[in-house]
Amino acid sequence: MKVPSSETQETMHKEARSSYFDLPALDLSVAFPQATPASVFPPCTSDYYQLDDLLTSEEQAVKMKVRNCMEKEVAPVMTKYWEKAEFPFEVVPKLGSLGVVGGTIKGYGCPGLSITASAIVLSEMARVDASCSTFILVHASLAMLTIALCGSEEQKQKYLPSLAELKSVACWGLTEPDYGSDASALKTTARKVDGGWILEGQKRWIGNSTFADLLVIFARNTATNQINGFIIKKDAPGLQATKIENKIGLRMVQNGDIIMKGVFVPDEDRLPGVNSFQDTSKVLAVSRVMVSWQPIGIAMGVYDMCHRYLKERKQFGAPLAAFQLNQQKLVQMLGNIQGMILVGWRLCKMYESGKITPGRASLGKSWITSKAREVVSLGRELLGGNGILADFLVAKAFCDLEPIYTYEGTYDVNMLVTGREITGIASFKPAVLSQRSRL
Numbered sequence: 001m002k003v004p005s006s007e008t009q010e011t012m013h014k015e016a017r018s019s020y021f022d023l024p025a026l027d028l029s030v031a032f033p034q035a036t037p038a039s040v041f042p043p044c045t046s047d048y049y050q051l052d053d054l055l056t057s058e059e060q061a062v063k064m065k066v067r068n069c070m071e072k073e074v075a076p077v078m079t080k081y082w083e084k085a086e087f088p089f090e091v092v093p094k095l096g097s098l099g100v101v102g103g104t105i106k107g108y109g110c111p112g113l114s115i116t117a118s119a120i121v122l123s124e125m126a127r128v129d130a131s132c133s134t135f136i137l138v139h140a141s142l143a144m145l146t147i148a149l150c151g152s153e154e155q156k157q158k159y160l161p162s163l164a165e166l167k168s169v170a171c172w173g174l175t176e177p178d179y180g181s182d183a184s185a186l187k188t189t190a191r192k193v194d195g196g197w198i199l200e201g202q203k204r205w206i207g208n209s210t211f212a213d214l215l216v217i218f219a220r221n222t223a224t225n226q227i228n229g230f231i232i233k234k235d236a237p238g239l240q241a242t243k244i245e246n247k248i249g250l251r252m253v254q255n256g257d258i259i260m261k262g263v264f265v266p267d268e269d270r271l272p273g274v275n276s277f278q279d280t281s282k283v284l285a286v287s288r289v290m291v292s293w294q295p296i297g298i299a300m301g302v303y304d305m306c307h308r309y310l311k312e313r314k315q316f317g318a319p320l321a322a323f324q325l326n327q328q329k330l331v332q333m334l335g336n337i338q339g340m341i342l343v344g345w346r347l348c349k350m351y352e353s354g355k356i357t358p359g360r361a362s363l364g365k366s367w368i369t370s371k372a373r374e375v376v377s378l379g380r381e382l383l384g385g386n387g388i389l390a391d392f393l394v395a396k397a398f399c400d401l402e403p404i405y406t407y408e409g410t411y412d413v414n415m416l417v418t419g420r421e422i423t424g425i426a427s428f429k430p431a432v433l434s435q436r437s438r439l
Contacts, residue, residue, distance in 0.1 A: 127300045137290060196264055210241050215234065216230070241256045329381065
């Protein structure tokens, strides 16, 4: 018997491995027929205290319009894009057609929603997909709102209508490699020259930046040492935006590093209403209320998924919902969500009445996010092995919540903002040692 050569044997082995191991994955309905994946999104079952009654009829209508779009258009494709860490440009026209982009901004093609309705929009998006919610948060509640609050009349008329329809996309650049939560110490500089400004510096973690048409950028005026704001076009010479790779959360969001080397910005694109960090804080006050609703939406989606899964999935002839520990965890999740919604709703009402403070907004964001972390952790436990599959939402939501726990101020920094407000003592920076320790 002739023994095949080593090259022939290797070819035979490769062919055998290819035919046996390189088959495409089974369709989930075949691989695990017991439970429905999140591509067919579960009905909302998390409003146990009927908190919808707190909303006006207009706010309820906005909620259902966004919910229907997210469940129909985004849920079927979100896992595919999340896994590939690519942005779902195909859904952008569908989000633009909702007529909700621009939130509370009035005029210029913007919807002029109540702050509660604007928060509900982000919540309903996050319930299905946190990345889409963050895309709109950055575009509308940061970039568009900065132009609306701090821009000239000419800038508003020029930029806002297209942004409201999502025919153009904006990003918002504040944080830097050396300064995240302490963004007031930013190093990017703006130097006045004839007819405009020269920007030099770097920004990091800027969502939408790799494909944004407009970049709202903050820099330190070299003459006054104060923070100014600028609108930069994506094709400006000296501007570079590159994607941050290997994220484990909000994978569809295209966060980027921005480098500016001698970027010229004409005078007409300087935001006249940004002359200090306090002007930037006016935008952050609104966005911190908005971002508090993203964890609410994420938690609602996880609860809805777990509620359906536990009733569909059977073990020992009974649905998992019949087991005491599972019911206890599900109710604990539900209780958290009721409290989170009430705090979020109260934040909106305090903003509308002019009673919001930085400490109140910061406490809401940090507390709600911490409760959402608990909800998604319990959801992960309830789904067992399937809890690590993005197809069943919980693993994806588990990862997506982590960036939200950090951005718009980390949990700890937001707590210290509230601590400063209630005690009158700032504790952000360690005391300077009078002399170096000899130890």
